[in-house]
Amino acid sequence: MIWVDTIVQGVLLGGLYALFAAGLSLVFGVMRLVNLAHGDLIVLGAFLILVIVSALGLNPFLAALVALPVMFCLGWGLQFVVLNRTLGDDILPPLLVTFGLSIVIQNALLEGFSADSRRISVGGLEAASVSLGPIAVGVMPLLTFLSAVAVIIALNALFYRTALGRAFRATSDDPVTAGLMGVDPKRLFATATGIAMIVVTIAALYLGTRSNFDPTIGPARLIYAFEAVIIGGLGSFWGTLAGGVIIGVAQTMGAAINPEWQILSGHVAFLLVLLFRPRGLFPRAND
Amino acid sequence: MTALLETKGLTARYGDFQALFGVDLRLDAGETVAIIGANGAGKTTLMRSIAGVLANGPGEVLFDGQPIGALPAAQVMARGIAMVPEGRKLFPSLSVEENLLMGAYGRKVEGPWRLDTVYDLFPVLKERRNNPGTALSGGQQQMVAIGRALMSNPRVLLCDEISLGLAPVVIRDIYAAFPQIRAAGASIVIVEQDIGQALKVADRVSCMMEGRVTLTGRPAELSREDIHAAYFGVHA
Amino acid sequence: QGAAVKIGYVSPQTGPLAAFAEADSFIIDGFKAAAQAAGLNVEVIVKDSQSNPNRAAQVANELIVQDGISLMLVASTPETTNPVTTTCEAEEIPCISTVAPWQPWFIGQQANPGDPSSWRPFDSSFHFFWGLEDVIAVFTNMWAQVETNKQVGGLFPNDGDGNAWGDANVGFPPVLSEQGYTLTDPGRYQNLTDDFSSQINAFKQANAEIITGVMIPPDFTTFWNQARQQGFAPKVASIGKAILFPQAVEALGNAGHNLSSEVWWTPSHPFKSSLTGQSAADLAGGFTQATGRPWTQPIGFVHALFEVAADVIKRASDPTDSAAMVEAIAATKLDTIVGPLSWGDGPLPPFAQKNVAKTPLVGGQWRLKDGGGYDLVITDNKTAPMIPVGGQMEAIA
Amino acid sequence: MSAPASSAWRVETRTRAATGFSVFAVLLVAIAFAAPFFVSRSLLQDLFLILTMLVLAQNWNLLAGYAGLVSVGQQAFVGFGAYAMFACVSLGGLDPILAVLIAGVAAAMLSVATGFFVFRLQGAYFAIGTWVVAEVVRLVLAQWRALGGGTGTSLPNAAIRDMAAVQWIAEAFSVRSAQAADILTYWLALILCCATIGFIYWLLRTRQGLGLSAVRDNQEAARSVGVDARRIKWAVYVSVAFVTGMAGALIYVQKARISPDAAFSVVDWTAYVIFIVVIGGIGTLEGPIIGVIVFFLLQKTLADYGSWYLLVLGLIGIAIMLFAPRGLWGLFSDRTGIQFFPVRRILKGGPSTDHQGTRGGPHG
């Protein structure tokens, strides 16, 4: 029974990681941009939601809704003004600029909000649980997982059912030829980052309600998000979800043996997957 | 009468390397112009400069009398200049149909070319509509590339080496579509190494060598020797 | 009078540990004013460790080598105190540290922490705070007030505090078994863990009614939420570090009610500052007035650190001479705002006698106030009867 | 196109600026060795910091700038080297100086083990792979109870005092042993730094270095002319790990206290190092030298402004990357054509003497 519970909890945890990773996957998939500031952007989102909650007295879910357009614009501008300049064959410029950005965001938040531990409260929902047979599952982790699935479904629909998604894929294949089709790659990339920031906002909501956060907490989970994206394979959203779940389950299984191995097992699972599938589980055919 | 599309003294460079030296080209409405020239003469460079993919140096590109030389590719395309790029350049992640739909992404105007009329033009594509574009034969890929460009109902169609790497039968099939494309109202610039093919479809021919136009004329007026000289830089 | 005596002070003013240092400038301003009034010619050079142990060692070195300080003061968690103390030891500069239980401070700086026979006292470093024996006593005293099955679940991370609290020799395990408690300790987890279901399962299986440990705030929140979601409801939860600061408890919403913790200092501690004569309540009130923020426990200790500094400088034959300063520190007998302090005579094992001075410790519970927010109520004072209790221990509803 | 005529060909690498610089460099190194005689201790410690960061930066630059292996996991070797040194000294009772050497070997061995894994990955995957590997090494070492686990541990004071030559230096300079240890570690750092720069410069001037430049420019073509790209990259990866491990060990001899979070800090040992290289100019030997000086000055002037310091540092890094991607040295060298470490082989002599001279940037 404990093993079942361990796996279920791991899957739910994987949902959280997939949520952290989905925005990264989008940005990585469309423009090969390795965004080291992703974790900090999630924290930024959490602070934004917190500010909205305390300023307008809104329910956190509504506050996240209010934050969405703000974060979209922020992402759009960031990509258009700064990150577009770093794209190219060389992987260093994006690594460096986003790392710089990560430091800037962290320290700006420290200046603005101090190092205090914060929390977005969702009241009774925090402790609520539903029982699935003999296993008690928290409502918030379940919501997190379901949101992750919803985000993945939505991103897939966007990618495979809309003209915009087509343009994303085409531009990702070949920005120059996409230009001949009337795509302005710079704006398109900005839109992609804007959408990624919408996902970031959703991730921020769950980060902020699950546990405490402070301005420096972002990078700690970034590595799991990257692992999820890479395990899944570049450009596969379902793969990203699978990657998140693999890491989540590896962590809880490792912890069940001994909590010392919890985080290590997640990393080891990642290394093992890559040892056998260096391009991830569901790589795109052409890369 | 102003030309539909005109370049005046167009230059272009790749870094330190100058690829075009003051190219003048003119395309009137309804006309088909062929550009011929050896490998590396600068034909593709000229197409790319017009389409806005390549930032061009001094010199002008006029479309309907308006300067478009400084516009990015997306805006050139939105005004009605579509290109079939050298090497077809299909999007490997997209199916045939999605590739075609991409063609209308930046310019959605009513016109003769829609998904169904493109399928009528190249019926074989309809059968393969859900295949990845890159799983087709070279000739079929070329059809997708042409169809994709047509989807925006362009006023000018730039075709770069559409016969490249294709068997003669396939080339014949593809060129068989040209009368229909012209009839539907597009003016065409084709780049072609196959001189015979070029002379057959074109109203006028320009020959390029080392970044310059060395000869222009109507096919009937041009002698073998002239062409040969312009093409290879020497008299045969 | 000659040149000013230079005091170096290192604390984590930015980064994740910054809450420990939030009162620094308030206290140092107070100290400077008081020192001047007392005719002391001192200069305080403040450095920020950025919550980073590498940086802490580096700034300590700068203080010693560049600024030529005569006395090092350092506060707040082993991550700050240990690198600074190690540096001072090597440089033979007198160093006084606080706000870290003495074991992680002392044992954490031994070359082989696993081998007690190899432990050596320090030459020039001195520490004042309580120790694990105190917090264990306080916790078990509190637990004794509530009817339980004596099954305890332990949550000890793999960090300076966690390794010390969970240590099989000096930590909780031996004392708990002595007192008839059964400890379930699943193992050292890494900080910033996102899932505690393995611990919760282990505690459920052991039917634990008491939870204890020393956690960082985000981890405790994660644990506590997950425990409630999975239907694990202990009667008592006594946690170090995580619920130290009122903001952290408030971040738990209503779920912080009746969580218990060790209490090192409150405004109701019956002590006065040897420097300013202020009572604990005055000091806390002054801080709230100056900054608009609620009082926190480190305030008293940082203040006491400067009290000792002033006292030592007054007494030292030559405050710029290391040996003289070390001698003066070792001879300290001072009633500070955190209680009486003296080195060399505490209830400590022989190896720590010289370098450690202990301060009183009591236990308390966070209680929800009617209008929102929390009060810290002292519920056990058996270990320090001079500190008044404010109520009885209550089981978590 | 005339017929081949073997005649007196000559190949030169020297430039006038470089000849001038080499005289200056020899002088500088001599002065640097003598520094303990006349500079203050705090300056000496600053110099130690600069030298060790420079070693790390030159190594990362060799890896990323010359071999195209962008690693964000160099902290694995810093930390592993440091832990190996601690183990040798605290548990094995060895002299710290010997332990530093052993630490280098240990780090090289670690790199062989991890190389099998990370060399399966390319580009951004490689970068993230190295980061994960470093995390794994950190988490594993955090379980090593004898060295304090997650708590960390300190070097016994006696170990430093009894270090070879410390007593001797203490007497010669009549200083306390802590200061003597500083002098010794400074000299070691200076030797390590000179050896690193010398090694890299030597490497670049050998045919392996030429092969490395070729691989970086065009791997396919390099393979086609007989360059074993894989072997060269492996060799670079392992030797970088060796030196990085030694630097890590040396840094921690001086710090005397270690904990997993500090020793495996991605920010301290990789991110700052990358900043240094990029600010100075990647793919040049001069760049990291400029970079480390700029970095150090920034740190000195801004460190007391808390979060603002890091904020400004981040902004400067972003600005340099966006507006001067070849770094400060690149800006300078592009304008003046000056190089202090020329590696370009210039062909002289031969039957026709009218060769065009050369100017322009270095290989990078």
Added chain:
Amino acid sequence: MQPVLDISAVNKRFGALTVADAVTFSLAPGEALGIIGPNGAGKSTLFNLITGNLQVDGGRIVFDGTDVTNAPPMQRCLMGIGRTFQIPQPFVKLTVFENLLVAGTFGSRKLEAEVAARCGDILIQTGLIGRANVPAGQLSLLERKRLELARALATNPKVLLLDEIAGGLTEGECAALVGTIRDIHASGISIIWIEHVLHALNSVVERLLVLDFGKVIGMGRPNDIMASKAVREIYLGLDV
């Protein structure tokens, strides 16, 4: 005599596209073979298979009596296969001379000092001596093509694979190039040359191989091949 290069039943596909279809031929020591065929026929791909830049899907490649089907490119280079790339691939940040030095030292496992003079001679032979100390990134296309040839020569090959090195040359340049290639051939190096400029090709090679859709559709003496109907139709298209 044992062939220096023996290709048997080599296959290669890119997805649905077959670019080498049971290609079989061999090259005698000292022979010069020309390969022609329409664009995209798979000529360059064939070179990539011979040099190991691409892996075959099936078939065998034997060089100098050794099976090299699975050998990495650098090993084949060491054994004596030198090549030029159709799209020149210079080491752009190295000078022209250094480009040759890389090839000379690695391609024949020698020290720089030993190969420097030979590199100098090759620079003279290929007319690049005036640009010896210029970064290769600054060369014009024609110079890049010459560099390809020079660099391949510097590896001291037994077999030289030339991919469209005469495209875009003027008559005079073309004649000079043909002269150079003849000299190289005369020095005993076997040559396989892909070229669209037929008169240049035919003045050097002894045998022509025609490739179409990855298939060998003709092989023989140049005059016979040029006269064959299949070639006229497929390669020259409709006659001009």
